[in-house]
Amino acid sequence: MTAVMGTVMGTSLRRKEDPRLLTGEARFVDDLVLPGARWLAMVRSPEAHARITAIDATAALDTPGVEAVLTGKELREAWTQPMPCAWPVTDDMKNPVHFPVAVDEACYVGDIVAVVVASSRYAARDGAEAVDVTYERLPAVVDLEDALSDRVLVHEGLGTNRSYTWTLAPDPPAVDRAFAGAAHTVRARYVQQRLIPEAMEPRGVAVVPQPVGGEIVLYSSTQIPHILRVMVGLTLGIPEQKVRIIAPAVGGGFGSKLNVYAEELIAVALARRLGGPVRWTEERRENAVATIQGRGQIQDIELAADADGKVTAVRVQILADMGAYLQLVTPGIPLLGAFLYHGVYAIPAYSFECTGVFTTKTPTDAYRGAGRPEASYAIERAMDEMAHEIGLAPDEIRRRNYIQPEQFPYASPAGLTFDSGDYEPTLDRALELVGYEGIRKEQADRRASGSTRHLGVGMATYVEMCGLAPSRVLASLNYVAGGWESATVRLLPTGKAQVVSGTTPHGQGHETCWSMIVADKFGIDPDDVEVLHSDTAVSPLGLDTYGSRSLAVGGVAVELAAQKVLDKARLIAAHQMEANEDDLEFVGGAFQVKGSPASAVPIQALAFEAFTAHNLPDGMEPNLAEQVTFDPPNFVFPFGTHAAVVEVDEETGEIRLLDYAAVDDCGNQVNPMIVAGQLHGGIVQGIAQALWEEAVYDEDGQLLNATLVDYLVPTAAELPNFKLDHTVTPSPTNSLGVKGVGEAGTIGSAPTIINAVVDALSHLGIRDVTMPATPQRVWKLIEEAKAR
Amino acid sequence: MQVSIALNGATSEHEVEPRLLLVHYLRDVAGLTGTNVGCDTSSCGACTVLLDGMSVKSCTVLAVQADGRAVTTIEGLATNGELHPMQAAFREHHGLQCGFCTPGMVLAAVSLAAEGGAGDEAAVREGLEGNLCRCTGYQNIVAAVLDGANGNGVRS
Structure with missing residues (x-):
């Protein structure tokens, strides 16, 4: 060419x-040829919360090929610092000490309690199964509000399960006044279920130490080799210049490889101790508990509106599941959404508060969108609620409240400056692509005919802040690095x-x-x-x-x-x-x-x-x-409107996705083919949250769907082709006029789908469906509605 | 046990443990790391290869079961420096992002096309149900398979 x-x-x-x-x-970590490398296998706690009273490695050491079994106590001196959390969101945030291998207590299913070193992949696995750990079971705490009550403490030494409470309330009296004087108010609770990122490549680590001099090369399936280098140096007390990190081909991340993981630190420590290369590759079942999970929030949101349907205030309280420990950016994830709960609307009065709480579950952290899908979901669902309350169509309430093009750069009530935007054209086009008027007519016809196949159409307009980030803004948020x-x-x-x-x-x-x-x-x-x-x-x-x-x-x-x-x-x-x-x-x-x-x-x-x-x-x-x-002078603020048409079968609760349109604006596009690909994949991850995916824990803290048999990552067969279009509103804050698109699809799609499902069932008196909207859940709602 | 496999057109003979999975034979013994492992429950399809021309998940086959049979991995698909039409179609339609599921997806698609199962969008979507992709949302994969099957001359 x-x-x-x-x-x-x-x-x-x-x-x-x-x-x-x-x-x-292409060479992924597990593809690397490393002659003489020992294999590691992790012995993980099968209990959500337990004291480790004894570890008997006798049988494991008798297993052919097994060379060593190391416990948390034996490795304690290897760490000069605990596992790092780079985002102490408040000065008084509680951050439990967390070592790569648990010393006395395991605090979630999957917590590492011992490491097996062996001559082969299979031998390491055999050895791990032969390690006999005696646990004294402690009570688990799974539910977020239960955890907040401190009935059961995850970390007794902290005296509380509350990690932090972070507030963004620029003018509380203004919010109170808006609610006191409102013609309409709505109040809703939404649950962001925990999700398993499920990058198709499980994590992998390989470490090659130099025989003399102390230099090491760490190969990791990571999104963050540069950040990892700093953290490996600090956590293990190795001079930074002696650590080289290579991320070879990496098979997807979605935020789950934006972390510093125990296995990376363990592999470095053992390679140095043994004086030779070591490697570890995660198994899928292991991935479900050992790699971070996403979302995990209870959201309480209230809106106030005047008689014309102009929304005047938004008040939000979040209870966010940290899991058992704070990983690299765990506490900051909900706060990436903290500024966006007014969405694309010119809502003058704003109040946000988030409390992070510990549970005996796998730590949460960044998953595609990280805080912004949650915010977008809450405001877009609540706007539909407000439309219903007032008796407006969902598109109409949006049109009445959009920040208008001439208002940019827009000083948001949460303190951001939105760079550029023109929201209504994306709504017009998305509705045109799904044939909105025709769908409304067919919906009315079906309802009139008493059909049990209910048609619904939903929409959501999102905005996100991305392009992380201006370093000074990160400083104001207590993030320890720049952007x-x-x-x-x-x-x-x-x-x-x-x-x-x-x-x-x-x-x-x-x-x-x-x-x-x-x-x-x-x-x-x-x-x-x-x-x-x-x-x-x-x-x-x-x-x-x-x-x-x-x-x-x-x-x-x-x-x-x-x-x-x-x-x-x-x-x-x-x-x-x-x-x-x-x-x-x-x-x-x-x-x-x-x-x-x-x-x-x-x-x-x-x-x-x-x-x-x-x-x-x-x-x-x-x-x-x-x-x-x-160092960017500002975030960038991509936006768009998605619209979906669904059919809900009253007899079975099954939801069929009939049509989906996405009209996104990420500013100038360098490569439209790649932009579309990012949107396709992102949209599916949001649809999957709306309809299928959830990390299900029982009351003992056991993850019930750790395998890909039980955890419903969508296949090609469940999905339609998406109709994409775009508008172009360049960002004025960078020389390319670009915004970002990696997370946009996920941010727009979950509220779009649930708005469509609720729209399909609204004539039955159903106002909300909790995600994932499984057939069983939907069928039960319909049965309950009919019984009323 | 001794196995002899016609691997990408050449004979591969090794002494293996009876419990050795075919995928680990390919990766660790034969050194062909293009075949990936994405799960432990035969759910993801990343390890799909062709066994006597038909797609199988090589994590569900023991190496000894492939004894005396022909195995084609992703490394055996391109010939004379030219991508196979299905590989070319994946590139043309942006049917891959991170590329981890891609070798299995491409081989599943080759098998599907050879069986005449890639005739239309619905058939391709059903036919690829055993292969997971977390990046693409499948839309471009489906387009690639329809086109690749056509280029292969087997699309009915």
């Missing part, structure tokens, strides 16, 4: 990543380009998109761009990939670095052409005197000149290589 400058961006260029993934050449991103762009001697990025892709297509940005800038072929990433020795500066930040922060850094390279190349061209730099233009990958194509010097030739340095302007450094660290 030959690229003409300015023609690569915005095209659906096929991905550079694909050939190696399609042929099996910048780094990129280096080089033109190599032969005129090819090299990008070094601090982002860490695991399916998003950064190699393709960063190549497109650079190819567009230099007027070269995207195939002539090399993108290096995900290895702290190759890309030493970075803050990795999460929170839909990669393009809006990392991609912008790439663009800015490429521009600096081009600016320097212009100086070299002007020098060698003996022209004034202002008299030059850059056309088709070459500098020329304006209007004089005969004078053109291609960028490749300038790259070679910069490399030889034979004839550069006085004082100019050789080479074309520029590094940029971009």
Whole structure:
């Protein structure tokens, strides 16, 4: 392919990543060949809460191939610090001490109590099964309100299960006044069930220590090699410069690999102790309890509105499930939604409070959307409630309350500045795509005919804050790191380009998109761009990939670095052409005197000149290589409207998804094919929360659906094709005019689906369906409604 | 036990434990790591390979059961440096993101097409029910399989 400058961006260029993934050449952690590596297996607590009274490794050590069994007590000295939590959201937040291997007490099913070292994968498993641990069972606490009562303490030493209470209430009297003077109010409770992220690649870790000198290489299936390097250094007391982290091919993350995990630290500690490579690969059942889970909130939301249906205040109280311990960013996850409970609406009075509570369950942390799907769900469900209360159509109440285009940049009541937006066109288009008027008519016809197949149409307009994040804002939220991103762009001697990025892709297509940005800038072929990433020795500066930040922060850094390279190349061209730099233009990958194509010097030739340095302007450094660290001035605020048509079978409670439209606005699109792919996958994860997925715990704290047989990750057979369209409202706060799209689909889809389901059943007097809206749950609601 | 498998067209002979799963034979003994393991309950399909031309989940087959039979893994699908039409269709339609489920998904699709089960969208969706993908939402996979089956000349 030959690229003409300015023609690569915005095209659906096929991905550079694909050939190696399609042929099996890509190397995931478990694919690495590490001669002599010992295998680790984790012995995990089968109890949700128990004192470890004895560990007998005799039988395990008799198992062929087993070399060692190490307990929490034996490994206690390996850790210079407990497991890290990087987000102490309040000064008085309770954070229980948590070591990679439990010492005295296990606090959730899956907590590691011992580690087996063996010569093979199978032997390590055999050994783990032979370790005999004696537990003294302690009471479990599973329900969030029960946990808040402190009837049972997860960590006795803390004296409470409350980790923190975080408040955002800029003007409480204004909220009180709005409710006191309201013509209409609604109050609702929504439950965000726990979800298991289920990235298709389970986690994997391999550590190769240098025989002399103490350096180690840690391969991990992680989204965050750079953050992990700092944390491995701190937790194990290893000088940072001796730790190299490589995230090879990573098979999905969705936030679940945005963490510092016990197994990573254990593997490093044991590789150093044994003086040789060790490795561990998670099993799927293990993944369900050993990798973080998402959501887990009870949301109480109240809205006040005037007689015209203008919403005047929103008041929210969240009870958020931390699980047994605070992982890397556990306490901050609900707060990523804290600013967005007014949604896309100009609601002047705002009050938010969140309490984090410990339970004897797997820790929660980031899962696709992380706090923002929860916020979007609550406000979009509550707006439908308010519409019902007032007697307005759901689209009408939204139109009356949208923040209007001329209000941007919009100073939100929660203290943010929304960069840009134009919401109503996305609603119009989404309703048009599902044939809204026709569906309403058919719905009325079916109801009139007494059909038992109820038709419903639902919609949700979302906005999210992403592109995490301005470092100063993160500081104000007590997050311990910044939110910048780094990129280096080089033109190599032969005129090819090299990008070094601090982002860490695991399916998003950064190699393709960063190549497109650079190819567009230099007027070269995207195939002539090399993108290096995900290895702290190759890309030493970075803050990795999460929170839909990669393009809006990392991609912008790439663009800015490429521009600096081009600016320097212009100086070299002007020098060698003996022209004034202002008299030059850059056309088709070459500098020329304006209007004089005969004078053109291609960028490749300038790259070679910069490399030889034979004839550069006085004082100019050789080479074309520029590094940029971009700290965004603001978040970006993507938005969109989704609409769904469902059919609910009164006899069985089964929900069929008949149609789904999504009209999203992520600003300028670098690669529309990749944008659509992100939306498809995101939408399905939200639909799955609405209809199928839930980590179900019994009262003893046992996860009842740890396998993919029981945990209903959707298959192709349950889903329709989605109708996508978009509007383009560029962000004014970055040079590419881009926003983010990795989480958008998930944020829009869950409320859309439940709004449609409730719409289908509203004539029966049903006002809410708890997620997941399983056939049994829906059928019971219908039966109860009929009995009333 | 000794096994002899026609693996991607070449003979692969090794002494194995009777309990060794075919997927671990492929990955750990034969060194073909393109076949992935995504679960432990035969639910995800990441380990799908072709056994005598038909798709099987290689985590449900013992290596000794493949003795004397032909196994095709993702490494055996492209020929002479050219992607198989199904692989090419996955790239063309952006039918993969992280790529972990992809080898199994592509081989399941090749088998489905060969059986004549990739005739329309509904058939492809039903036919791929045994293979999970968490990234794509399946829409582009379905488009890829319809196209790949066509390019393969077996779409009826």
